[in-house]
Amino acid sequence: MIEILRLSLPMTVWLTGFSVIYALQGFSCSRHWPVDIDARTVLIGVSALGLFIQVLILLVVLYAPSTSRFVQSTATTLATAAVVAAAWTMMPVLAASVCP
Amino acid sequence: MTSQPNPVTPPQQKGTALRLHRALARIWGSDPRLRGWLTTNNNNDIGTLFLIVATTFFVIGGILAMLIRAQLATPNSAFMEPEVYNQIFTMHGTVMMFLFAIPFFEAMSMLLLPGMLGTRDLAFPRLGAYGLWVYIFGGSAVIIAMLMGLAPDGGWFMYPPLSSAAFSPGIGADVWLLGITSIEVSAIATAIEVIVTVMRYRAAGMSLSRMPIFAWYILIVSVMILTAFPPMILGSLLLEVERAFGWPFFQVENGGDPLLWQHLFWLFGHPEVYIIFLPAAGMIATILPVMARTTLLGYGWVVAAAVSLAVLSFGLWVHHMFTTGIPHMGLAFFSAASTLVAVPTSIMLFSWIGTLWKGRARMELPMLWIMGFFATFVIGGLTGVMLAVVPFNWQVHDTHFVVAHLHYVLIGGYVFPMVAAIYYFQPLLTGRTRFFKLGEMAFWLVVPSFHVTFLAVHMAGLLGQRRRTWTYDAGQGWEALNLVASVAAFVMAIGFALIILDVAVNAFAAARGRRNPWNASTLEWSAAIPSPAYGFASIPIVRGRYPLHDDPDLALRIARGEGYLADTSRNRRETLIVSTARGEPAQVAVLPGNSILPFLLAVVTSTSFLAPLFDAYLVAGLALLGVVALALVWAWGLGSRVDEGLIDAGHGAILPLASEGPDPPGWWGSLFLLLADGVHFGSLLFGYAFLWTVAPNWPPPSYLQPDVWAVMLALAGAAALAAGPRLAVRAIGLDRAAWPAIAIGIFGAMALAAAAATVMLDRPDPAGHAYDATLWLLAGHVGFHAALTAIMLGYLVARVAAGYASPARIGEARIVALWADFTAATGLVALAAAWLPGASG
Numbered sequence: 046m047i048e049i050l051r052l053s054l055p056m057t058v059w060l061t062g063f064s065v066i067y068a069l070q071g072f073s074c075s076r077h078w079p080v081d082i083d084a085r086t087v088l089i090g091v092s093a094l095g096l097f098i099q100v101l102i103l104l105v106v107l108y109a110p111s112t113s114r115f116v117q118s119t120a121t122t123l124a125t126a127a128v129v130a131a132a133w134t135m136m137p138v139l140a141a142s143v144c145p
Numbered sequence: 146m147t148s149q150p151n152p153v154t155p156p157q158q159k160g161t162a163l164r165l166h167r168a169l170a171r172i173w174g175s176d177p178r179l180r181g182w183l184t185t186n187n188n189n190d191i192g193t194l195f196l197i198v199a200t201t202f203f204v205i206g207g208i209l210a211m212l213i214r215a216q217l218a219t220p221n222s223a224f225m226e227p228e229v230y231n232q233i234f235t236m237h238g239t240v241m242m243f244l245f246a247i248p249f250f251e252a253m254s255m256l257l258l259p260g261m262l263g264t265r266d267l268a269f270p271r272l273g274a275y276g277l278w279v280y281i282f283g284g285s286a287v288i289i290a291m292l293m294g295l296a297p298d299g300g301w302f303m304y305p306p307l308s309s310a311a312f313s314p315g316i317g318a319d320v321w322l323l324g325i326t327s328i329e330v331s332a333i334a335t336a337i338e339v340i341v342t343v344m345r346y347r348a349a350g351m352s353l354s355r356m357p358i359f360a361w362y363i364l365i366v367s368v369m370i371l372t373a374f375p376p377m378i379l380g381s382l383l384l385e386v387e388r389a390f391g392w393p394f395f396q397v398e399n400g401g402d403p404l405l406w407q408h409l410f411w412l413f414g415h416p417e418v419y420i421i422f423l424p425a426a427g428m429i430a431t432i433l434p435v436m437a438r439t440t441l442l443g444y445g446w447v448v449a450a451a452v453s454l455a456v457l458s459f460g461l462w463v464h465h466m467f468t469t470g471i472p473h474m475g476l477a478f479f480s481a482a483s484t485l486v487a488v489p490t491s492i493m494l495f496s497w498i499g500t501l502w503k504g505r506a507r508m509e510l511p512m513l514w515i516m517g518f519f520a521t522f523v524i525g526g527l528t529g530v531m532l533a534v535v536p537f538n539w540q541v542h543d544t545h546f547v548v549a550h551l552h553y554v555l556i557g558g559y560v561f562p563m564v565a566a567i568y569y570f571q572p573l574l575t576g577r578t579r580f581f582k583l584g585e586m587a588f589w590l591v592v593p594s595f596h597v598t599f600l601a602v603h604m605a606g607l608l609g610q611r612r613r614t615w616t617y618d619a620g621q622g623w624e625a626l627n628l629v630a631s632v633a634a635f636v637m638a639i640g641f642a643l644i645i646l647d648v649a650v651n652a653f654a655a656a657r658g659r660r661n662p663w664n665a666s667t668l669e670w671s672a673a674i675p676s677p678a679y680g681f682a683s684i685p686i687v688r689g690r691y692p693l694h695d696d697p698d699l700a701l702r703i704a705r706g707e708g709y710l711a712d713t714s715r716n717r718r719e720t721l722i723v724s725t726a727r728g729e730p731a732q733v734a735v736l737p738g739n740s741i742l743p744f745l746l747a748v749v750t751s752t753s754f755l756a757p758l759f760d761a762y763l764v765a766g767l768a769l770l771g772v773v774a775l776a777l778v779w780a781w782g783l784g785s786r787v788d789e790g791l792i793d794a795g796h797g798a799i800l801p802l803a804s805e806g807p808d809p810p811g812w813w814g815s816l817f818l819l820l821a822d823g824v825h826f827g828s829l830l831f832g833y834a835f836l837w838t839v840a841p842n843w844p845p846p847s848y849l850q851p852d853v854w855a856v857m858l859a860l861a862g863a864a865a866l867a868a869g870p871r872l873a874v875r876a877i878g879l880d881r882a883a884w885p886a887i888a889i890g891i892f893g894a895m896a897l898a899a900a901a902a903t904v905m906l907d908r909p910d911p912a913g914h915a916y917d918a919t920l921w922l923l924a925g926h927v928g929f930h931a932a933l934t935a936i937m938l939g940y941l942v943a944r945v946a947a948g949y950a951s952p953a954r955i956g957e958a959r960i961v962a963l964w965a966d967f968t969a970a971t972g973l974v975a976l977a978a979a980w981l982p983g984a985s986g
Contacts, residue, residue: 047726048353048725049344049725052448052452053368053456056453056457057456059456060457060459060460063460063478064460067463067475068834070472070474070475071472071838072838074472075838077837077838088474113352113354114354115352115353115445116354118445119445119448119452123449123452123453126488130453130457130482133481133485134460134478134481134482136477136481137474137478137480138474141474141476141477142474143472143474
């Protein structure tokens with residue numbers, strides 16, 4: 046089960062982060078968002094935190110390797126892919142307007 | 146029923162091997178009469194029935210497609226009335242997506258997975274049979290409703306308010322909602338069975354890195370089913386409750402929002418596309434290397450790509466909603482995620498192209514269909530990238546361009562590889578070698594005519610033709626395109642009819658074939674053809690990813706009984722359970738025999754789903770009680786009253802029975818069922834948060850104020866519910882009386898249910914505002930699970946009293962404890978969510 050988690054965790058964390066950021070963006074455009082907080086700053090902060098967590102997971106995968114060579118190489122690929130995905134899906138936070 | 150195989154044992158071993166075969170055939174066989182079909186739970190029989198029924202639905206869906214094309218062939222056509230046209234296109238999408246695509250690959254999985262993995266059957270054979278019958282009853286209800294003119298007509302995604310009671314009166318939409326939900330229950334049952342099988346039921350030595358690539362794909366897809374279907378089930382529940390009782394989840398004037406349906410639907414709907422594509426990709430990755438006489442290039446990369454694609458597919462749902470007024474940043478999120486999907490898909494494609502490159506491909510019929518896949522799916526993928534670009538999406542939204550894109554992806558990416566799979570596995574499934582060569586002709590009819598049809602449909606869409614519109618006026622430049630598309634579509638239909646004819650004729654009339662005609666390397670080809678009910682005379686031992694190439698004598702040694710569990714003296718259905726990662730022999734599973742219970746349970750389950758169509762709520766309630774009663778009877782027949790201790794499984798392996806370990810297969814099954822349940826609950830919380838955040842008519846007139854006694858009751862109940870079953874597990878482990886601990890658990894469940902009831906009593910009108918309706922659903926979730934857990938705890942008392950538990954046999958208590966933990970945790974979260982807005986003012 047640990048090996049299955051090792052394979053599934055990196056991308057699942059990306060999906061969680063992606064959903065949280067999207068939810069936060071939706072929330073920031075709603076009536077509940079406190080007006081004195083800049084939404085973009087919060088979104089950038091949360092996205093950067095997400096990216097940091099993905100890098101952390103990659104480091105854990107690299108420095109606490111599995112005994113199975115196949116699981117280790119596949120988990121490394123997936124953790125790297127999750128870092129790239131987190132960086133790529135962070136772009137809209139930097140480039141697009143929050144609530145037009 | 147399951148055909149008898151041709152043993153291929155050498156003469157000196159023939160006597161022993163035949164005795165083993167006969168003993169196994171007796172133990173695993175089914176009654177060949179009609180009763181046998183109703184009681185069988187063997188994967189070969191269930192898979193065959195699934196395959197036949199799914200193909201029948203494919204034919205029905207195809208006929209509906211031809212009716213659509215006949216209507217659209219000429220402008221201002223009076224071939225059918227608009228009301229009929231609406232029903233036809235709705236049913237075409239529904240039948241193809243729900244009744245054909247998913248059950249068809251499930252059928253292939255049931256037929257092939259045990260052989261590929263080196264096990265004798267799937268983990269929960271009766272669950273598989275139950276899934277089959279629920280699917281047959283639910284699917285038949287939808288089709289019968291159509292034949293009676295009561296079909297849904299709101300499109301296969303049933304958007305409210307069009308599908309609401311005001312705009313879709315009658316029972317058409319209800320048939321869709323209830324029928325499809327029952328089919329989703331069937332899919333979830335099968336997914337759980339497949340996951341546990343792939344993770345634990347394999348040949349000795351089959352580590353994760355040695356698993357057949359198809360098993361990886363099906364494992365991933367099954368997890369996707371558990372996480373994608375619950376939002377859809379929740380959406381269907383909300384819409385049905387709104388239609389039946391007026392709870393206004395999607396009515397703007399009462400605090401609802403129709404966009405909530407779109408979110409729930411596409412949370413399911415987009416992953417659904419990948420749920421359909423990935424098994425086909427698994428088939429390609431299985432067949433292509435054999436046809437190219439080599440091994441799959443980049444096995445690990447393909448596994449990683451499949452995992453990535455599966456997860457990414459859950460981050461794309463909003464790209465179906467680009468025209469709903471979502472803020473620019475939201476659009477950009479989903480546009481970025483959508484383009485990202487091209488990366489893992491390309492890795493798979495390049496892996497397959499590389500495999501072809503390094504091998505020497507033979508252009509047999511399965512390979513032709515895979516070539517058809519390449520040509521078609523790449524075009525579908527590219528138009529998918531086009532649709533991920535927001536400005537382009539806005540232009541072509543709801544046009545025939547989208548229709549053409551999804552047919553390129555689904556027919557090119559699913560149907561063509563599945564036809565390849567049918568031809569590839571035909572010798573294995575039927576024991577016959579293809580003789581009548583209609584398949585080649587069919588290929589050359591289907592693939593070119595498919596492209597003519599849907600390239601024309603693409604063009605019509607680009608020129609502005611709207612989808613789901615009954616007819617069109619002449620003079621818009623669409624006439625020739627539609628006529629060409631329709632003529633080519635009929636040619637394609639003739640091609641598909643030839644395929645079905647070809648497969649049927651060859652299955653019954655062709656000559657007996659030899660084993661492993663393709664020289665494949667995976668275990669399913671080591672068994673006799675067609676595969677006997679028990680699959681393997683003994684459980685194989687594998688030492689590499691390509692067992693039949695690594696060890697050319699493996700098939701013979703399996704047949705001679707030189708693997709694990711070749712001893713039939715215990716006279717029961719046994720197979721091996723291995724450790725998940727390394728594939729080391731860990732336990733012996735005893736599988737249940739044939740039974741009518743799955744059929745009966747499916748009858749009452751389907752009745753509980755379908756009775757509300759006729760406002761027969763009493764019948765539905767009674768059927769629900771029948772479900773509980775039969776499920777208890779089913780479970781009661783499992784397990785043992787005595788400890789057997791360790792069993793000699795062969796090769797020096799002395800293993801415990803699975804039922805005498807801490808994590809029996811039922812515990813694993815419960816774990817994954819609770820994953821689906823958790824996603825369902827998460828979707829409910831999402832819906833609540835969505836309405837609270839963006840629904841126009843919020844806040845409601847007042848929020849629920851938390852009552853301190855109710856809060857205390859909930860906390861005490863959850864604590865008792867979590868603690869009681871744990872203490873019971875401990876007591877059983879120490880051979881002490883467990884009933885006091887179980888009583889604590891039952892008290893906890895009742896307290897939690899009472900706390901939930903206070904929410905309902907405080908807000909007595911769920912039809913007044915979406916907020917109240919949501920509170921009732923949250924409280925209903927808690928009450929339902931508390932009642933379920935209380936029943937399970939009561940059942941545990943009876944099982945302990947009857948001697949079904951012992952310090953060695955604590956698995957059942959651990960299963961109940963797992964459910965109790967889930968109920969306690971989600972109960973607290975649900976009640977906290979209900980009380981939070983009021984508490985925060």
